[in-house]
Amino acid sequence: MQNGHPHLMAMVRGAEGEGKAIVWLKMHGFDYLGYVALGADNDDAAIEKLIKLNQREWAGIALKIRSVKNKIEENNNDMHRISPR
Structure with a gap:
């Protein structure tokens, strides 16, 4: 994640169910983004x-x-549903 915003990419990946991304966010002090990712992935507790x-x-x-x-x-x-592609 060389774009200078790895925390945002980790949040997106976490929202898609990637557990390692949630762990990374919490390890680097982005607890709120970790909860956002979990919440976006249908975790009501988050x-x-x-x-x-x-x-x-x-x-x-x-x-x-x-x-x-x-x-x-x-x-x-x-x-x-017919795909618009």
Whole structure:
């Protein structure tokens, strides 16, 4: 991750279910981004933790990422849907 923003790429990878990315975020002090990634990957406990830590903005971002991610997944798995590609 040579782009100068490895924490953001780790958050994206964590949101896609990559456990190593979550561990990396926490090891490097990006706890909130770790919770965002978990929340985006449908972990309700992570959303609750962010709210408990008074990080409602991060919780909202995680829920928005989750919504978009789940909609994309739903569309990809719908065999009755014609791909726009």
